[in-house]
Amino acid sequence: MRKNIVAGNWKMNKNVIEAQQLMFQLLQYKKNHTPNCEIWIAPPSLYLMMAKDLYENDEIGIFAQDMSEYESGAYTGEISAAMLESLDITGAIIGHSERRQYHGETDSHCNRKIKLALDQGLTPIYCNGETLEQRKSGKHLEVVKNQTEVALFTLSADEIKKVVIAYEPVWAIGTGETASPEQAQEIHAHIRSLIAEKYGQEVADDISILYGGSVKPDNAKEIFSQPDIDGGLIGGAALNVADFGKIIEGFS
Ligand code: PEP
Numbered sequence: 001m002r003k004n005i006v007a008g009n010w011k012m013n014k015n016v017i018e019a020q021q022l023m024f025q026l027l028q029y030k031k032n033h034t035p036n037c038e039i040w041i042a043p044p045s046l047y048l049m050m051a052k053d054l055y056e057n058d059e060i061g062i063f064a065q066d067m068s069e070y071e072s073g074a075y076t077g078e079i080s081a082a083m084l085e086s087l088d089i090t091g092a093i094i095g096h097s098e099r100r101q102y103h104g105e106t107d108s109h110c111n112r113k114i115k116l117a118l119d120q121g122l123t124p125i126y127c128n129g130e131t132l133e134q135r136k137s138g139k140h141l142e143v144v145k146n147q148t149e150v151a152l153f154t155l156s157a158d159e160i161k162k163v164v165i166a167y168e169p170v171w172a173i174g175t176g177e178t179a180s181p182e183q184a185q186e187i188h189a190h191i192r193s194l195i196a197e198k199y200g201q202e203v204a205d206d207i208s209i210l211y212g213g214s215v216k217p218d219n220a221k222e223i224f225s226q227p228d229i230d231g232g233l234i235g236g237a238a239l240n241v242a243d244f245g246k247i248i249e250g251f252s
Contacts, residue, residue, distance in 0.1 A: 002208050004037035004224070005164065005231035006248045007125065008238025009065060009093060009212075012044060019047045023054050025241040029248075030059050036251040037231055041238070042093050042125075045079055052087055061090040063125065066099055069112040081113075081120040091123030093233075095151065097170045107150035114151060118159050125164045125233065126151055127212065129187075132171035140169075141190055148194050157199045165191060165209045166233040172213025174235055181222050181229075184211045188228035217243050220250030 014022065023043070030039060040061035043051055051062045068078035084092060094117065095110035110126060117124040128147040130140040144167070152160055167187050169179050179187075188209045196204035211223055212233035223229055231251070237243040 001161075002206050002230060004251050005040060005061075005208055005210060006035075006037050006244070006251070007040035007042065007061070007063065007166075007210065007231070007233050008244055009042045009096070009233055009235050010044060010238060011065065011098070011235060013239055014044070014047075016047065016050070019043055020050060020054075022239070022241065023047075023051055026060060026244070027054060029241055029245050033245070033248075035248050037248060039248060040090065040125075048084075048089055049087060052089065058090075061123075063090055063123075064092040065096065066094070067092040067113055067117065067122075069109050069116070071116065081116040081122055084117075084122055085120035089122065091125060091164075092117055093125045093127060093166075095127045097127065097129060097168060097173055101170075107147050110151040111154060114155070114163060115159075118155070118162055123162060123164060125166050125210070127166045127168050127233070129168040129170055129172075129213070135169065135171065140187065144187055144191060145194055148191055152195075153198055157203050160195065160199060161203055161206050163207065165207060166212050167191060167209060168212035168233060174214070176214050178214040178216075178219055178223070179211070181226050184223060185226035185228055188226065192228050215247060217246030217250075220247040221252070224250045 042063040042065045045064050068080050072080050094113045099105040114124045130143040134143045172179050192204045208230040210231045210233045211229050215232040215234050216237050
């Protein structure tokens with residue numbers, strides 16, 4: 001179901017004490033405010049259980065930053081969809097550009113992971129987006145089309161409705177450079193129209209598409225006000241509750 005979401009990707013940051021503090025501060029924030037969006041976090045996997053214990057009433061969605069493309073077995077270091085499900089974790093980020101860049105992840109891997117996540121009742125946050133070179137050469141629409149088709153278009157209509165998409169132009173992640181609201185809206189509308197062509201408008205209108213790439217307190221409101229942007233996947237600014245809270249208030 002389409003909804004407004006602000007999700008924080010903590011990446012490989014925070015020791016256990018710092019992580020616990022931030023989780024607690026976020027819980028306090030949620031109790032003292034009435035956000036107009038869902039709040040999700042993706043802490044390092046080591047801390048997922050801690051989040052689960054703290055957020056007893058599911059006030060905040062808890063996501064892994066990645067999960068395995070395999071069901072189970074001899075895959076050292078990996079975490080499976082079934083393991084996440086057994087901890088009652090909300091879902092997993094899949095295909096983040098850092099996984100693609102440093103771990104060779106492709107859209108075919110993403111496709112397998114998304115299917116496994118859905119089979120376990122998890123919500124996948126599927127990330128895609130073009131590099132700077134691809135944008136400069138005018139290929140951004142084509143690149144995102146290809147990514148979306150390979151990663152998602154083997155799913156049924158019922159399945160794709162359960163996926164959250166995060167458009168994250170690689171050149172805007174952690175760089176302080178943000179896509180303009182118009183640039184982001186163009187791609188979000190493009191992704192939605194690709195889904196509408198394949199699955200029908202009703203399905204496309206049911207899917208949340210988040211923007212990620214240097215979202216900060218001072219640009220969140222304008223980005224979130226675009227018609228096809230349903231929230232944000234936030235990296236750096238999710239690491240302190242003051243900034244993250246202001247971004248959440250972008251939905252006022
Ligand atoms: C991200 O890593 O998904 C991200 C959007 O990072 P940042 O907000 O720091 O650009």
